[in-house]
Amino acid sequence: MEHDERVxxxxxxxxxxxxxxxxxxxxQEKFGELRVLDSPLSESSIIxxxxxxxxxxxxxxAEIQFLDFIHPAMNQxxxxxxxTRYRSGGDFSCPIVIRxxxxxxxxxxxxxxxxxxxxxxxxxxxxxxxxxxxxDAKGLLSSAIHDxxxxxxxxxxxxxxxxxxxxxxxxxxxxxxKARVVREGTDMTIISYGWYVQEVLxxxxxxxxxxxxxxxxxxLRSLRPLDSETILxxxxxxxxxxxxxxxxxxxxxxxxxxxxxxxxxxxxxxxPIVRIAGPEVPAMPYAAPLEKAFxxxxxDIRAAIDRLAAx
Amino acid sequence: xxxxxxxxxATVSHEAVGDLSHDELRRMYETMLLxxxxxxxxxxxxxxxxxxxVVSVQGHEAAQVGMAFALDPNRDWLVPxxxxxxxxxxxxxxxxxxxxxxxxxxxxPNSGGRQMPGHYGSREKRFYIGSSVVGTQFPQAAGFALAAxxxxxxxxxxxxxxxxxxxxxxxxxxxxxxxxxxxxxIFFVQNNHYAIxxxxxxxxxxxxxxxxxxxxxxxxxxxxxxxxxxxxxAAREAVxxxxxxxxxxxxxAVVTRMTxxxxxxxxxxxxxxxxxxxxxxxxxxxxTRQRLVDLDVLDEVHxxxxxxxxxxxxxxxxxxxxxxxxxxxxxxxxxxxxxxxQTV
Numbered sequence: 103m104e105h106d107e108r109v110x111x112x113x114x115x116x117x118x119x120x121x122x123x124x125x126x127x128x129x130q131e132k133f134g135e136l137r138v139l140d141s142p143l144s145e146s147s148i149i150x151x152x153x154x155x156x157x158x159x160x161x162x163x164a165e166i167q168f169l170d171f172i173h174p175a176m177n178q179x180x181x182x183x184x185x186t187r188y189r190s191g192g193d194f195s196c197p198i199v200i201r202x203x204x205x206x207x208x209x210x211x212x213x214x215x216x217x218x219x220x221x222x223x224x225x226x227x228x229x230x231x232x233x234x235x236x237x238d239a240k241g242l243l244s245s246a247i248h249d250x251x252x253x254x255x256x257x258x259x260x261x262x263x264x265x266x267x268x269x270x271x272x273x274x275x276x277x278x279x280k281a282r283v284v285r286e287g288t289d290m291t292i293i294s295y296g297w298y299v300q301e302v303l304x305x306x307x308x309x310x311x312x313x314x315x316x317x318x319x320x321x322l323r324s325l326r327p328l329d330s331e332t333i334l335x336x337x338x339x340x341x342x343x344x345x346x347x348x349x350x351x352x353x354x355x356x357x358x359x360x361x362x363x364x365x366x367x368x369x370x371x372x373x374p375i376v377r378i379a380g381p382e383v384p385a386m387p388y389a390a391p392l393e394k395a396f397x398x399x400x401x402d403i404r405a406a407i408d409r410l411a412a413x
Numbered sequence: 414x415x416x417x418x419x420x421x422x423a424t425v426s427h428e429a430v431g432d433l434s435h436d437e438l439r440r441m442y443e444t445m446l447l448x449x450x451x452x453x454x455x456x457x458x459x460x461x462x463x464x465x466x467v468v469s470v471q472g473h474e475a476a477q478v479g480m481a482f483a484l485d486p487n488r489d490w491l492v493p494x495x496x497x498x499x500x501x502x503x504x505x506x507x508x509x510x511x512x513x514x515x516x517x518x519x520x521x522p523n524s525g526g527r528q529m530p531g532h533y534g535s536r537e538k539r540f541y542i543g544s545s546v547v548g549t550q551f552p553q554a555a556g557f558a559l560a561a562x563x564x565x566x567x568x569x570x571x572x573x574x575x576x577x578x579x580x581x582x583x584x585x586x587x588x589x590x591x592x593x594x595x596x597x598x599i600f601f602v603q604n605n606h607y608a609i610x611x612x613x614x615x616x617x618x619x620x621x622x623x624x625x626x627x628x629x630x631x632x633x634x635x636x637x638x639x640x641x642x643x644x645x646x647a648a649r650e651a652v653x654x655x656x657x658x659x660x661x662x663x664x665x666a667v668v669t670r671m672t673x674x675x676x677x678x679x680x681x682x683x684x685x686x687x688x689x690x691x692x693x694x695x696x697x698x699x700x701t702r703q704r705l706v707d708l709d710v711l712d713e714v715h716x717x718x719x720x721x722x723x724x725x726x727x728x729x730x731x732x733x734x735x736x737x738x739x740x741x742x743x744x745x746x747x748x749x750x751x752x753x754x755q756t757v
Contacts, residue, residue: 108757110563136559136562136563137563141590142586142589142590142593144586144589144590146552146582146583146586147552147555147583147586147587147589147590149552150549150551150552150553150555150556150583150586150587151552151553151555151556151559151590152556153552153553153556154492154541154552154553154554154555154556154557154558154559154560155556155557155559155560156556157541157553157556157557158490158556158557158560158561159560159564160559160560160563161757162556174582177546177549177583178549178552178583181544181546181549182544182546182549182553185544186542187748187749187750187751188524188527188748188749189524189527189528189532189534189542189544190523190524190534190536190542190748191523191524191525191527191748192525192747192748193534193535193536193542194534194536194541194542195751195757197757226749227749227750229750248756248757249751249756249757250751250755250756250757251750251751
């Protein structure tokens, strides 16, 4: 915001409160009530206003308090923002960022825990990123703000408190559409994003301490565009692949990644593609044992690694 | 004059249009006539199988031209809807543009043939591209005005809709935003009494759209949309209010939809021929023409010149568009995302 006066933030409680997760803490004091604008409780208008402001020269970061509450704004996102460039033959664009916390495991119950990112990856015209590393989060946010197209910027809620990392003070960018190879390996590829990168790393570390095996771990970071190149070259190298995400399995990103691998790298596969995903219930329940039952654990992933390695 | 939701008709004296020259008043009428004759030609092309779809402006011309002439096409913005042909013509959309759009030619300026006719958009001419989804334009117009306010510009933003669309939640949300922040938006409702086939008393429990303005703490204005001069005078006040930074206006122009909703609609199923016939008495071309005659603005010489220019423009546009090439199929895959490496 210091570098570019076109950048503005709008959303519920982003001003004095600094966001319910304190993400925008102190920004209104610094940049004023219009550039850090407390919106009415109306998600559709947060996105609609951002679209109009962007068409008239601003670079809005529109905040939706929880991704679970975004549905009233889906029409503005899907019918309007995503199609602006196409429907105007390139005359207008929609350079907005839609920032929304997602995911569960924080006792948020059905309406503060959902992982519905696949809804957005299905829409051409939108970009979707879900960084988990603090360095990536800053770099991708900078890329998203300067991207000429609408970008969904999804942050896993568990990361706010559980993940720490050094972030340089100076400006830098992490490119949208490039996955990160977190661990290099030759025997198996595990693809994940968001919080589950942490769980996968825990399971892989536990496994490799006991087994002479080398597992490659990919953090997708960008869900659309999807870095098929990194995915395919890893699968061609290892021959075995597992995809892990918190979202429901049916119609989830794991299905799309599986299809890409089946289409492009089938001859290299040395086992079935394994998907570890959320159970097929509508959303994460509240009571601690129920929530735990919903969540896939590092132990579950570890067990799946055993099965796939033995295949 | 403009009233606060009561719907009373106005009387306009010679003096009251003093800031509009006679030449401007005649241009107003010419734009209305051009919109009407383009529209009539579009229906002919549709009924002869040459144009797949027409959405009509007939009955709305005076309301749109009255609003348009209160604006400055060099600094104001339109966020229009699909009936706004006369409004965009004033902002520089040409007869050729309209026909290229109808026939979905490659050089069609709104979308390169991607969207149906009536989805107006031109950054250069300052009107925003719309979708077919009704009501979404209200928060977007508030966003346009917010950006202008942040830069200290006195831009006025006019967004249009039919009265049926005012049932949408986005309409409330846009009005709410603009009111809270005193944004320079005119929410221009062209009330033609029907949402395709559903009459007003099945769209809202209030008698007028304008009276809803009270719920937002802003003025609600209701005018006779058949008389371009009356609309102009009321619009001028709403524009002045917006330029002063006093905030938005909910502006209702009472019009008639002289045609079915679109070329795919058959209005005989839901309204009588007598009712449609009665609209001719309030035909905005007839009412506004009479207004100009009464003001000694329009005589036979002017009128024949105007008619000749409009006829020539419509014929030229039709011939030009019919001969213009269709889009190359590869165009279907362009403009999904920005080119790689492009930043804002």
